[in-house]
Amino acid sequence: MATVFLTGASGFLGGHLLRELCAAGCEVRALSRRAESDNAIAAQGGIPVRSDLADVASLETALNGCEAVFHAAASTSMWRAHAAVQTATNVQGTGNLLRAAESLGVQAFVHTSSVSAYSHLEHRTLDESIPQRGAESWINYERTKYLSEEAVRRAGLPWIVFSPSHILGPGDRHNWARLIMLVDREKLPxxxxxxxxxxxxxxxARVQVRAWQRQRFGEAYLLGGEHASYVDFVHRVGAALGKHTPRAATPAWALMTFARAADAWSRVTGKEPDVTPEGAAIVCETLRVDSSKAKRELDYVETPLSTLLADTLAWMKQEGLIAE
Incomplete structure (x- = not known):
C-alpha cells in the first residue's frame, strides 16, 4: 500500500482526490488544521495530520515515509486585500512543500495548478503548447498560480502538473455553487x-490519480470541458430550478464599473465585496480549453454540461443548499 500526502483535502477538489486515492488502495495522510476537517477527512478514510504549509519542519514530519504528494491546496481569492496571504499560501507554501518532499526523497509530486496560470490576457483556445502569461497579469491569483507551477517545474522531483478550467460537480459549496444559490433565490443581479x-x-480527481499510476512525470495537462457562455449556464440553471433569471449579459464595462466602486468601498469598510475588479475581468473573458492531450494519454472524459449540472443540482438539493 502506497502512502501519500494530500493538501486541500477539506476543499472541493481535494475531497474528491481523497476519495479516489483511498479507492486506489492508498494510505492517505491529509493536511488538516481544524477539528472539523479532521472529522471530514477521517470519515472519507483519510488520516488527518496537523501540519502547516508555512512550516517546513512540520511538513517534513508529515511527509516522512510518503511515496507521493498531491498538492491541491490554494487560495483562490480575487480580493487584493488577501494578496499577501495568498502569495504566502500559493507561492511560499508550495515552495516549502517542495523542499520538504525533496529532503525526504519523495518519488512524485502531483500539483493542481489552474488555467489561471495562462492568464485572462491570453485569448486563444488553450492547449499545452501556448506559453503561460500569468507572470504578466495584474491579478494576484493568476500570478501566484503561475509562480507556484514554475516552482514545481524547477524542483528536483518527478512532477505532474494539472491545470483545470471551471470546476463543477457534487461537493461544491463555495465556487459555482454560490451563483447557483443566487439563481435559486432569484437574487442574481x-x-x-x-x-x-x-x-x-x-x-x-480520477485523472490525477491515473497519471500518477502511469508515471506521466514531467508532463502538464489542461483539463477542460464543455464550453458555454455564462448566459447559457445561468439559463440552464434557472430552467432546471424553475426560477427567473436575467435575460441577457451585463455589459463588461458596467460590471467593471460596479466592481471598481465596490472595491473602493471595501477599503473603507474592510469587508470583502461581492464583485472585485479582478473577478470581473476574468468572467468577462472567453475561455476555451483543449483537453486533447489528457484525453489521449490519460483517458480523460469531458462530462456533458447537462449531465454535470444535473448531478451538481441533485447533490445541492440533497445537502439543503437549494430548494427541492
Whole structure:
C-alpha cells in the first residue's frame, strides 16, 4: 500500500482526490488544521495530520515515509486585500512543500495548478503548447498560480502538473455553487458577458490519480470541458430550478464599473465585496480549453454540461443548499 500526502483535502477538489486515492488502495495522510476537517477527512478514510504549509519542519514530519504528494491546496481569492496571504499560501507554501518532499526523497509530486496560470490576457483556445502569461497579469491569483507551477517545474522531483478550467460537480459549496444559490433565490443581479469551459471535479480527481499510476512525470495537462457562455449556464440553471433569471449579459464595462466602486468601498469598510475588479475581468473573458492531450494519454472524459449540472443540482438539493 502506497502512502501519500494530500493538501486541500477539506476543499472541493481535494475531497474528491481523497476519495479516489483511498479507492486506489492508498494510505492517505491529509493536511488538516481544524477539528472539523479532521472529522471530514477521517470519515472519507483519510488520516488527518496537523501540519502547516508555512512550516517546513512540520511538513517534513508529515511527509516522512510518503511515496507521493498531491498538492491541491490554494487560495483562490480575487480580493487584493488577501494578496499577501495568498502569495504566502500559493507561492511560499508550495515552495516549502517542495523542499520538504525533496529532503525526504519523495518519488512524485502531483500539483493542481489552474488555467489561471495562462492568464485572462491570453485569448486563444488553450492547449499545452501556448506559453503561460500569468507572470504578466495584474491579478494576484493568476500570478501566484503561475509562480507556484514554475516552482514545481524547477524542483528536483518527478512532477505532474494539472491545470483545470471551471470546476463543477457534487461537493461544491463555495465556487459555482454560490451563483447557483443566487439563481435559486432569484437574487442574481446580473450575468457576466464571458464564457467558460466546465470540467467535472470527479474526472479531474480520477485523472490525477491515473497519471500518477502511469508515471506521466514531467508532463502538464489542461483539463477542460464543455464550453458555454455564462448566459447559457445561468439559463440552464434557472430552467432546471424553475426560477427567473436575467435575460441577457451585463455589459463588461458596467460590471467593471460596479466592481471598481465596490472595491473602493471595501477599503473603507474592510469587508470583502461581492464583485472585485479582478473577478470581473476574468468572467468577462472567453475561455476555451483543449483537453486533447489528457484525453489521449490519460483517458480523460469531458462530462456533458447537462449531465454535470444535473448531478451538481441533485447533490445541492440533497445537502439543503437549494430548494427541492
Amino acid at each position: 446580473g450575468i457576466p458577458s464571458g464564457s467558460g469551459s466546465f470540467a467535472d471535479v470527479r474526472e479531474i
